[in-house]
Amino acid sequence: MADTVNAAITDSVTQVNTKVVGETPAMAMGNLLMSTSQALSNAAHNATSAQQQAQITMQAATVQGVNSLMSIGSSVVGRSAEGIIEKG
Numbered sequence: 001m002a003d004t005v006n007a008a009i010t011d012s013v014t015q016v017n018t019k020v021v022g023e024t025p026a027m028a029m030g031n032l033l034m035s036t037s038q039a040l041s042n043a044a045h046n047a048t049s050a051q052q053q054a055q056i057t058m059q060a061a062t063v064q065g066v067n068s069l070m071s072i073g074s075s076v077v078g079r080s081a082e083g084i085i086e087k088g
Contacts, residue, residue, distance in 0.1 A: 069077075
């Protein structure tokens with residue numbers, strides 16, 4: 001019994017292998033572009049989040065400063081303002 005394979009079968013397998021090898025560079029480039037865009041979008045999101053957190057911290061510091069100024073007695077504020085005006 002001969003171990004021969006039909007020529008149509010071998011041609012079909014060869015075409016499939018050629019197709020896979022031909023698509024490999026495009027798939028690799030697509031994967032590279034997708035991972036790069038994912039990394040860039042994560043970086044942009046992290047920058048935005050850091051800016052928001054910094055803004056909250058600065059606002060809290062401003063509120064603390066205003067509270068400190070308002071807790072000082074009005075006579076002290078008046079004397080301080082008078083000293084500033086006289087020096088100006």
